[in-house]
Amino acid sequence: MASQVDALYIYLLLVSGLMTALIFISVAVLAIKYRRVPGRDAHPIEGSTVLEISWSVIPFFVMLTFFIWGAVIFFEERTPPANATEVYVVAKQWMWKIEHMEGQREINELHVPTGQNVKLIMTSQDVIHSFFIPAFRLKQDVLPGRYTTLWFNATKPGRYHLFCAEYCGTQHSGMGGDIIVMAPQDYAQWMAGGPSAPLQETGKQLFASLGCVTCHRSDVQGRGPNLIGVYNKPVLLEDGRTVIADENYVRESILDPTAKIVKGFKPVMPTFQGIISDEQLNALVAYVKSLSQPPTGTAGLQDQPAPSPAQPQKMQVQ
């Protein structure tokens, strides 16, 4: 990704440099050639529509090449591959808290293997921060109250700067860290050195201990929707809208359950706002997502378009 961005940057520098040189040289040459000399007056010239149109239209087409190339790169930057390893990031004044799916936790450091697509699912506990890795030419603001994502595939082992790029208070410039890119075998070794259960396991325990499981049952219809296979699928709501059950939807449904009620259900779920931490929330989201992955032993449910009986086939259209 970095090399693609650099290639575009070099193209832009060349075009801009050429334009700058054109203007500078024209101004300098004209300024010297037509300096005031006694006996030589200025020639009145009115202007030229042909010239005006050509120096409006031609630069615009050059700019369109900037736009298209930049858009192609951006499109790729914003589209994480399906097979990406997910890592949760929680920002707070003034540190980065990282949780790997395997349960490893880090502060101000992120270990990743080379050659692996890594998707960061990020949120903030307080103000807006921005996750910036200059070496990868990537940056994404991290917002309170919602998830934003960033993905990359590191190619070269090493230690790279991580900066906070959105001003966030006193120690904004101290809110940095390192991205540590390791060869896969070193990474496996590092990962094995850690303790703790995988993130979705923590989430599963929370799901039981917080009582979620009593309503969101996977065997019989409970008071809440069955969550198996829900993630990333369209959900028909009570008010007739359809939303995709992405990470932000799952998060919102935990913190503000009445915001988007699934069709056929009653708004009986209590909010968990202020009751669970961002880390616990991430674990719950990871657990709900794990319910939609094939190897979780729910294969029999996978071919159902939607797990909730309240969702008719109609929603498949949209």
Added chain:
Amino acid sequence: MASKAASTAIPANQPPKLNYLNNGSSLKSWLLTTDHKRIAILYLISVTAFFMLGGFFAMLIRLELLTPQGDLLQADTYNKVFTMHGIVMVFFFLVPVVPAILGNFLVPLMIGAKDLAFPRINLLSWYLYVIGGAIFLHCMLTGGVDTGWTFYTPYSTAGSNTNVVEAGLAVFIAGFSSIFTGLNFIVTVHRMRAPGLTWDRLPLFIWANYATSLIMILGTPVIAITMVLVAAERLFHLGIFDPSLGGDPVLFQHLFWFYSHPAVYIMILPSMGVISELVACFARKRVFGYKFVAMSSVAIAVFGFLVWAHHLFVAGISLYAALVFSLLSFLVGVPSAVKVFNWTATLYKSSISYATPMLYAFGFIGLFTIGGLTGLILATIGIDVHVTDTYFVIAHFHYVMVGGVLMGYLGGLHFWWPKISGRMYPEGWAKLSALFVFVGFNLTFFPQFILGYVGMPRRYWQYPPEFQVLNVLSTAGASILAVGYLLPMIYLLWSLRYGPIAEANPWGAAGLEWQTTSPPPTFNFDETPVVTWEAYNYDEIPPKELEAPVAR
């Protein structure tokens, strides 16, 4: 002692004509004046004071960044310093500098009017500016504010424990000052043009200020409302922007930039108008493609309202919204490029004098070209993801704001100084300071483009040591730049007493403002001029040979 020298400079046999400067000297005659020229002088003094304050903050920033460690200032102090540098320079210097000083002085003169349409509202504008400024000074002296001039939520509403509401109030009140100025200009240009001065005969400076005024009255209310919303959330915990209260932090950024991006054009358009006047006068030619230059000002004002979200590419807006705003942003590039091409084309087969104002015009064209082209790089969305919120952005907008606006202002101030003060400035010193400004500016801000691309984020109090070399260059440049700005303050003040007396039209310039005396009488023209010629009829006016050296 000083008065003795002064009396030698004024020819004793010639009693000074009554003009706007000597028509009353009491404090009241200044503070309650409704003369647009006197109000321009009031603005000149107060805006210059804020420029020096903002410049002082800038020097503190550059000194702190001389070393990678945070050593000169505390982190909190540094955060306040860059915030107050931004607020002072944007709201109390860049927005009013050209319209409220040069525009106020020149708009009625250039269209052959006795004053602006609403002279009392014009005075009210200045008082609002001063009240806003005083509130800001109070805020500064009682602890300051640390949110950055952008006031991003939820930091500004829930995070910062500084005096955000008072700073917001200062911006709110100063905003009304520019709304009233804009209103005044629009009505004046519509209703008070001299007989024969049709729209297609207007000086381009008038066109530029007209376009600026449109943005002022359409855009400024939005920042005022936004500041009210910030205060409401901060004081009364109404959930507007803070997600923990049910708000949306990105909404703030939309509202803020809906004003603050067009505000960039409030700043640059009047300076572009100045450059058109300077290029025409010192090249002795009508500006090439007059109609296209005039219309490009209006086009910039209109397109300027359609591009705000290019500040939000990484803020969490949708992929498709980002693509649309990237494309629209390139549209603004077209009318800006049209201006640069036309100024350059004006030089062809012209007769150029290298007087100081023209040197500033050359400087403007060069620096604005770099500022504009790096704007295209930032509009290219795949690059913006990397360089936004880094020093690349800082360098880009300083090339436009300082390289553009300030060069235009200084060029204009020198050009019209004889008209404003009735005295000539010292040409040699002026050329020297123009050189200092150009060299110092580039040394300060060019390294910051590189600094940004290699990854130094903005608003950093301390930074990794590998960024030091470029920061040292930048600080060195800033010291040269400071000299370049201090010199004019000294020699222009000096010229008030010791400068040679200026005649009515020392440059042999076209434009109605040069047909009245220097300085003009209180009501500008002894009799209303009637215009029978096109703008910039330089082929009908013989050039003036200055005592300044003219290259041969």
